[in-house]
Amino acid sequence: MSKTNRxxxxxxxxxxxxxLLAIASFLAIFPFYWMFVMAxxxxxxxxxxxxxxxxxxxxxxxxxNVINTIDFFGAIWNSVIVATLATLGVLFLCSLxxxxxxxxxxxxxxxxxxxxxxxxxxxxxxxxxxxYIIITKLGWLNDLxxxxxxxxIDAFGIFWMRQYISSNVPDELVDAARIDGCSTFRVYxxxxxxxxxxxxxxxxxxxxxxxxxxxxxxxxxxxxQASFTIQVALRGLIDNYVRDNGMILSGTxxxxxxxxxxxxxxxxLFISSxxxxxxxx
Amino acid sequence: MAQIQVEKQLPPRKSSxxxxxxxxxxxxxxxxxxxxxxxxxxLFPILFSFYLGFQKWNGLGEMxxxxxxxxxxxxxxxxxxKALGNTMIMWVLGTLPQLLIGIILAYALxxxxxxxxxxxRISVFMPYVTSTxxxxxxxxxxxxxxxxxxxxxxxxxxGIDPVSWSTSEWGVKMAISTMVFWRWVGYNTIIYLAGLQAxxxxxxxxxxIDGATTRxxxxxxxxxxxxxxxxxTVFTSTIGALQLFTEPLIFIGRTYRQEGITVxxxxxREAFANQAFGPASAxxxxxxxxxxxxxxxxxxxxxxxxx
Numbered sequence: 001m002s003k004t005n006r007x008x009x010x011x012x013x014x015x016x017x018x019x020l021l022a023i024a025s026f027l028a029i030f031p032f033y034w035m036f037v038m039a040x041x042x043x044x045x046x047x048x049x050x051x052x053x054x055x056x057x058x059x060x061x062x063x064x065n066v067i068n069t070i071d072f073f074g075a076i077w078n079s080v081i082v083a084t085l086a087t088l089g090v091l092f093l094c095s096l097x098x099x100x101x102x103x104x105x106x107x108x109x110x111x112x113x114x115x116x117x118x119x120x121x122x123x124x125x126x127x128x129x130x131x132y133i134i135i136t137k138l139g140w141l142n143d144l145x146x147x148x149x150x151x152x153i154d155a156f157g158i159f160w161m162r163q164y165i166s167s168n169v170p171d172e173l174v175d176a177a178r179i180d181g182c183s184t185f186r187v188y189x190x191x192x193x194x195x196x197x198x199x200x201x202x203x204x205x206x207x208x209x210x211x212x213x214x215x216x217x218x219x220x221x222x223x224x225q226a227s228f229t230i231q232v233a234l235r236g237l238i239d240n241y242v243r244d245n246g247m248i249l250s251g252t253x254x255x256x257x258x259x260x261x262x263x264x265x266x267x268x269l270f271i272s273s274x275x276x277x278x279x280x281x
Numbered sequence: 282m283a284q285i286q287v288e289k290q291l292p293p294r295k296s297s298x299x300x301x302x303x304x305x306x307x308x309x310x311x312x313x314x315x316x317x318x319x320x321x322x323x324l325f326p327i328l329f330s331f332y333l334g335f336q337k338w339n340g341l342g343e344m345x346x347x348x349x350x351x352x353x354x355x356x357x358x359x360x361x362x363k364a365l366g367n368t369m370i371m372w373v374l375g376t377l378p379q380l381l382i383g384i385i386l387a388y389a390l391x392x393x394x395x396x397x398x399x400x401x402r403i404s405v406f407m408p409y410v411t412s413t414x415x416x417x418x419x420x421x422x423x424x425x426x427x428x429x430x431x432x433x434x435x436x437x438x439x440g441i442d443p444v445s446w447s448t449s450e451w452g453v454k455m456a457i458s459t460m461v462f463w464r465w466v467g468y469n470t471i472i473y474l475a476g477l478q479a480x481x482x483x484x485x486x487x488x489x490i491d492g493a494t495t496r497x498x499x500x501x502x503x504x505x506x507x508x509x510x511x512x513x514t515v516f517t518s519t520i521g522a523l524q525l526f527t528e529p530l531i532f533i534g535r536t537y538r539q540e541g542i543t544v545x546x547x548x549x550r551e552a553f554a555n556q557a558f559g560p561a562s563a564x565x566x567x568x569x570x571x572x573x574x575x576x577x578x579x580x581x582x583x584x585x586x587x588x
Contacts, residue, residue: 017389024386025404028467031419047429097312106308123524125545126569127326129552129562150322158315184307213412215527231414238418245422252418256411263410267403275471
């Protein structure tokens with residue numbers, strides 16, 4: 001093979017790679033752009049052939065229609081509350097349990113840990129109906145507790161924390177703290193917690209996104225407008241007889257933007273958290 | 282209690298023994314929230330599902346034991362088989378292209394000398410951060426059956442008549458599979474990319490010295506080294522596909538049209554539209570068994586390939 005021949009071949013394959021990635025990026029980003037276009041156009045611009053593909057002037061009108069149809073900000077607030085509290089609770093409970101599994105000795109430890117891992121294999125729909133009945137009996141229907149409290153169960157979180165604490169918190173440090181008279185809880189709180197901040201960040205992103213985007217469970221236990229999370233509220237937009245697509249996509253767009261902004265700001269952390277966490281389990 | 286008293290009588294051994302006991306008590310204490318919560322909101326509901334599967338109950342009145350009647354009812358319902366068939370078809374349509382294209386994109390992203398790498402990474406991953414509900418709403422409108430729907434307008438440019446995406450047998454499945462594909466392909470790309478980056482460069486260099494072509498490098502180095510990750514993604518996307526719910530619910534709405542109904546949507550309809558908690562629980566049990574069977578096949582095949 002001559003040198004120029006090789007060079008030509010390399011340029012072709014490089015062009016091909018760029019073209020492929022450019023198309024993929026375009027297809028990934030385009031729906032966001034299109035959502036924005038629809039969110040700024042009125043129905044007659046949307047429902048004509050060919051449909052609008054550049055932003056229009058109806059940004060404010062469409063969004064005020066959203067506010068008149070659903071309690072948009074109330075639902076966002078509910079989602080923030082639910083996702084934040086469930087995440088904080090999971091960070092505390094999972095790191096505490098992970099610490100116990102990694103650094104404390106007690107009978108049946110290994111079997112209990114395996115039992116936790118086994119619960120990860122069970123499809124969530126299996127217990128759906130009795131869970132709904134329990135929530136009804138507790139009087140938690142239409143109550144955000146119905147999302148937060150069951151949301152505190154996180155087998156993956158315990159697994160993740162145990163692995164991280166085992167490999168990042170040295171036994172010598174724990175022993176030294178003990179000799180200095182630290183109680184077990186202080187070994188957790190003052191020694192372990194500061195070391196495992198990166199594990200907190202990963203778990204927080206996974207959990208927050210999961211609760212924020214969850215749909216089936218909130219749909220089942222939140223029946224009243226005032227208790228809707230944003231995902232359930234968005235469904236209210238398409239449930240009307242008259243479908244105003246500009247309004248529907250305005251609500252969807254503004255509900256999507258906050259998480260996308262956070263993602264763009266913390267993209268490295270997001271991508272590594274959401275993928276590494278998955279692969280390692 | 283008794284133990285603590287014994288410790289008090291033996292001062293020299295007190296500290297070491299009590300420390301050990303304290304550790305154990307703390308250990309149980311620290312892991313107890315999970316087990317308490319799981320008992321109430323996890324284990325009990327699962328056991329109760331198995332009980333409910335054999336009862337007739339509308340959620341309010343008395344329960345009545347009916348034996349295998351609920352299972353018979355479900356298994357004789359053509360709509361259940363339709364839902365199962367739809368789920369399987371959309372599993373293949375949504376998952377297979379997703380994994381194939383994920384590998385290709387990861388390979389492209391991993392090739393040397395690519396500029397804008399982080400831009401490409403961020404953009405392909407962005408759909409995953411979007412909620413399933415939002416994805417289903419956006420694509421639901423793109424797949425509008427009228428001629429002004431985005432996909433129909435594009436087809437119209439090529440002189441193709443509008444497709445009734447929301448009512449035709451394959452239109453519904455294509456639309457829903459596209460939603461699944463769009464949201465997950467970038468996620469799998471990044472997972473494959475991580476796998477590719479873990480392959481030592483020396484392997485490729487050695488292959489080049491031996492005169493290997495690009496195709497041979499992919500076939501004999503890349504694919505075998507990626508195998509565990511491929512198995513992982515097949516496994517997770519299969520389980521995800523069997524639980525497909527949000528996309529069809531948003532796309533076909535409360536009509537539960539038979540072209541797009543899935544097993545979980547069928548379960549949801551039995552429980553919360555028909556108040557038939559017995560048959561709904563029977564459906565949940567059947568779905569659980571299907572997931573077990575398919576997961577076992579997955580594991581068996583994976584073990585076979587791994588050798």
